[in-house]
Structure formats: C-alpha cells, structure tokens
Amino acid sequence: MAGHSGDVFIVCSAGARTGVTTTARLLTDYRLFSRAPVAGFDTDPHEPRYGALFPDLVKTVDVADIKGQIALFDRLLAQDGVTKIVDVWHRGFQRFFATVQDIGFIEEARRNGIEPILLFHADVTEAALASAQRLHATWPALPMIVVQNEGARPLGPDAADILRRYPAQHKFFVAALPGPLANALDDPSLSLSRFLLAPPTNMSIVVRAALKSWIVPIFTQFKSFELRRELESSDYLR
Amino acid sequence: MKPSVILIGADKGGVGKTTIARALLDYLASNNVITRAFDTENPRGTLHRFHPEETEIVDLTSTSDQMKIIDTLETAQIKVSVIDVRAGGLTLALQALHDMGFLEAVKEGEFNFLIFHVLGSSIASLEEIEEIAPYVEDAQYFLVKNHVNDTTFFEWDPVTHRKYFEKVQTAGELTIPKLNEIAYEQVEIAGTPFSTFVADKTAEGDPAGHSFVLRGYVRTWQHKISEEFDRVGLLGLVAPLAPRAPAAAPGKPGRTARER
Numbered sequence: 001m002a003g004h005s006g007d008v009f010i011v012c013s014a015g016a017r018t019g020v021t022t023t024a025r026l027l028t029d030y031r032l033f034s035r036a037p038v039a040g041f042d043t044d045p046h047e048p049r050y051g052a053l054f055p056d057l058v059k060t061v062d063v064a065d066i067k068g069q070i071a072l073f074d075r076l077l078a079q080d081g082v083t084k085i086v087d088v089w090h091r092g093f094q095r096f097f098a099t100v101q102d103i104g105f106i107e108e109a110r111r112n113g114i115e116p117i118l119l120f121h122a123d124v125t126e127a128a129l130a131s132a133q134r135l136h137a138t139w140p141a142l143p144m145i146v147v148q149n150e151g152a153r154p155l156g157p158d159a160a161d162i163l164r165r166y167p168a169q170h171k172f173f174v175a176a177l178p179g180p181l182a183n184a185l186d187d188p189s190l191s192l193s194r195f196l197l198a199p200p201t202n203m204s205i206v207v208r209a210a211l212k213s214w215i216v217p218i219f220t221q222f223k224s225f226e227l228r229r230e231l232e233s234s235d236y237l238r
Numbered sequence: 239m240k241p242s243v244i245l246i247g248a249d250k251g252g253v254g255k256t257t258i259a260r261a262l263l264d265y266l267a268s269n270n271v272i273t274r275a276f277d278t279e280n281p282r283g284t285l286h287r288f289h290p291e292e293t294e295i296v297d298l299t300s301t302s303d304q305m306k307i308i309d310t311l312e313t314a315q316i317k318v319s320v321i322d323v324r325a326g327g328l329t330l331a332l333q334a335l336h337d338m339g340f341l342e343a344v345k346e347g348e349f350n351f352l353i354f355h356v357l358g359s360s361i362a363s364l365e366e367i368e369e370i371a372p373y374v375e376d377a378q379y380f381l382v383k384n385h386v387n388d389t390t391f392f393e394w395d396p397v398t399h400r401k402y403f404e405k406v407q408t409a410g411e412l413t414i415p416k417l418n419e420i421a422y423e424q425v426e427i428a429g430t431p432f433s434t435f436v437a438d439k440t441a442e443g444d445p446a447g448h449s450f451v452l453r454g455y456v457r458t459w460q461h462k463i464s465e466e467f468d469r470v471g472l473l474g475l476v477a478p479l480a481p482r483a484p485a486a487a488p489g490k491p492g493r494t495a496r497e498r
Binding site: 069073104 | 418421449451453455458
C-alpha cells in the first residue's frame with residue numbers, strides 16, 4: 001500500500017478509537033522497511049501520538065489554523081517523490097475535509113500528478129458509513145480503502161455486510177493483537193520496521209513471534225496494493 | 239454591441255467597493271469580455287494598483303475626465319467600462335452622470351447601465367438606497383452585500399425592508415462571500431489581480447511561489463463570486479455577444495449563466 005512515490009495517504013475515521021494512528025504507523029513503518037522515502041503529518045495538535053512515534057519524520061500540524069494548513073497542504077503538493085501520510089484526528093475530521101474542499105486540494109493534487117488515497121476506518125455505526133458516503137459523493141474518483149481494524153473496533157459477525165456498504169475499491173484488514181502483545185505496541189520506542197529487520201534480543205521469543213505473525217500479513221497487504229498500483233500504471237498492460 | 243457602463247460605489251467608506259471591482263474585472267476577463275476600468279480614487283487609485291493595464295485614474299468632477307469616459311463609450315474598441323467610485327462618492331457620481339446627460343442616453347437605450355451599490359452593515363446603507371433612487375430608474379441596479387471581510391449584516395426585518403425597497407426597483411442582490419483574511423492580505427501584498435495570484439504569477443508574469451492553500455482559498459472564493467454573477471446573468475447584460483470562455487477547471491471561475 002505504499003503506492004507510488006509521491007502518493008498522499010489520508011488516514012481517517014469519523015469516530016474515535018478506530019485505529020487510525022495504528023494504520024498510519026504501520027504504513028510509515030512499511031515505507032521505512034522498504035527503504036522508501038516517507039513523511040508523516042499528525043493533525044492532532046493536543047496529543048500527537050503518531051508524531052511521538054516518529055519524531056524525526058512526522059510533523060504535527062493544526063488544520064484549524066491557516067499556518068498549519070499551509071504547513072500541511074503545501075508540503076503534500078510538493079513533487080519530491082516522497083510518500084506522505086496524514087493521520088486525521090477524528091475531532092478534526094469535518095474541519096480537515098472542509099478545508100480540503102475549500103482549497104481544492106484533491107483537484108490540485110491530481111493536476112500535479114499526485115494521487116491522494118483515503119484509508120477510511122470502518123465501524124458499526126451508520127454515522128461512519130454516512131461520512132464515507134459523503135466523501136465519496138464529494139470526490140467520486142478519489143480512491144478509498146476501507147480499513148477493518150479488529151483490534152480497535154471489531155465489526156462482529158456482520159463485518160462482510162458492513163464493509164460491502166462502504167463505497168471503497170479495496171479493503172485492508174488489521175487483525176487483533178492479544179492484550180499483552182498490544183501493550184508492546186504502546187511503547188513509542190518500538191520501531192516495527194527495525195523489529196522486522198532485527199528483533200530486539202531482550203524481547204520475549206513469544207512476543208517476537210506473535211508480533212511478527214501480526215505484522216507480516218499487514219505488510220503483505222501493503223505490498224500487494226503497491227504491486228497492484230504499479231501494474232495498473234504499467235504502459236504494457238493497458 | 240451596445241456599450242455598457244458598470245458603476246461600483248457606495249456612500250459609505252470601507253465597504254469593499256474596490257475588492258468587488260477587482261473581482262468583477264477578473265470575472266469579465268475570464269469570460270473573454272475585454273474591459274476598461276476607471277478608478278475615481280484620485281490621485282491614489284487602489285484599483286489601478288491591482289489592474290494597472292486596463293485602469294485609468296480619473297476625477298469624475300473634472301469635465302475633461304468625464305469626456306474621457308463618456309464621450310469614448312461609442313468609439314472605444316472596448317465596450318464594457320467599469321467605474322470604481324471613490325468612497326462616499328456614489329450619489330455625487332450619479333449626479334454628475336445625470337448632469338452630463340448620460341442617464342438620459344441610458345433611458346433612450348444608447349447604453350447599458352449597471353450599478354453595483356455596495357452595502358455596509360449599518361442602516362445608513364439603507365438610507366443610501368433612498369438617496370440614489372431617483373438616478374437608478376433606467377439602470378440595472380444591484381445591491382451588493384459584501385462579506386469579504388466577514389461583515390455581519392443587520393437582519394432586515396420585513397417592515398424595514400419594505401420601507402426602503404419599495405422606493406427602488408432592483409435587478410437583484412449579489413452576495414460576495416468571505417475570503418480568508420490571510421489569503422486576502424497576501425493578495426494585497428502581492429498587488430496583483432486575484433486571478434494572477436491564483437495562477438501563482440507575479441505582476442511581471444514570473445512564478446510567484448505563493449502558498450497553494452492561500453491560492454486555493456482565493457480560487458474557491460472567485461468561483462463562488464462567479465456563480466453569483468452567473469446567477470444574475472451579468473454576461474447577458476453587458477456583453478450578450480461575448481464569446482464563451484473555455485470550460486473552466488474545477489474550482490475556477492468562468493462558467494456563464496448561459497452554460498447552465
């Protein structure tokens with residue numbers, strides 16, 4: 001899912017605790033694991049969890065403020081080959097997309113050869129579905145991936161039916177981690193990309209194995225999406 | 239094509255007349271309507287600062303300047319003239335146009351005459367309507383509510399509304415939306431037309447490096463204004479034979495009422 005260099009991933013949800021920051025973190029770590037350039041933006045100015053995970057890579061911005069808007073959107077439009085990831089704070093969700101619409105960001109990005117991609121986190125509420133539908137109605141051509149994070153917001157036995165109602169082209173699945181292992185993720189010093197390359201020797205073998213078996217399918221989905229995008233843009237397969 | 243004169247004014251200062259004149263010049267240009275403009279803020283000329291190529295600074299009380307505007311309406315290649323009336327000068331300007339026989343010529347159908355009366359937020363603006371009513375009988379008279387600087391308008395209760403509006407027949411109301419303050423300020427600093435700012439150019443045509451966010455706000459604001467001008471059929475009033483602009487990119491001004 002790292003997409004092409006220069007893509008902009010907008011990771012968002014209409015409600016709280018749906019795993020947005022986890023997805024932004026995983027995607028950032030995937031890019032680092034792939035040794036590809038990445039920059040992140042945390043739009044929660046009060047408690048920037050994503051920013052705390054990657055202090056050198058992630059900039060915290062306040063999109064309620066025009067200086068924050070300039071710091072974010074002008075950078076997103078830079079044609080520098082760097083994949084950008086935006087963690088949209090759920091409380092700033094409406095404001096963020098209102099600004100996107102006001103300044104014509106999606107249209108300008110496309111004119112600059114940059115493809116914004118939405119990673120919309122599903123939950124069981126009708127409000128979340130309605131938000132996704134509104135975004136789709138506003139930007140019908142904007143690629144949307146619906147994210148099911150079973151660790152954050154389990155969708156239950158009706159998951160397939162719920163996801164089917166989302167106007168998304170792709171699905172992305174994050175499995176639940178058992179409680180004690182999930183705690184390991186809370187440690188901001190734990191780098192998932194470094195973990196895969198060289199697991200810390202002081203970590204329990206059980207934790208290592210479980211974490212690895214959690215991360216690998218996620219990174220495989222990223223890789224799969226990345227390859228799919230490359231094939232779709234290939235001159236030879238049109 | 240019959241010559242058209244668009245007068246933009248108010249009897250109150252600081253209501254954003256020149257901002258509306260600038261937006262109007264951009265709108266007309268984006269629809270391929272070649273326009274000349276006269277700035278009566280003599281000698282400073284704010285409109286002239288932003289649109290120097292098409293704007294001349296004039297003194298409406300001077301006979302030679304009156305001749306420069308009115309006597310050339312028939313002969314000038316450019317058939318649309320915008321007059322940005324200096325603060326507090328609307329009634330005086332209309333009186334001058336009346337005295338020189340222009341309003342009579344409008345009545346006889348020689349010219350199109352449009353008035354954009356920019357309203358302030360106070361009741362004084364409504365009193366202005368009463369004052370200029372005698373001059374606007376044969377004009378397309380538009381009331382313009384300018385929110386560009388986030389003006390909060392008084393609520394027009396039906397009684398107040400009737401009291402003033404029964405004295406004058408308007409062609410409609412135009413609402414100019416708010417523009418983000420910093421975006422507005424940056425265009426002021428740039429000293430270029432709004433469209434040049436959106437295109438990220440300097441007055442000389444070089445890349446300007448303006449923030450995309452600020453340009454985006456201005457572009458969206460222009461688009462909303464274009465919708466307002468389209469809504470009242472402005473192009474049909476001033477330039478019925480003007481060629482249509484190419485299809486506008488999303489968020490850009492340029493669609494005409496006739497395209498809808």
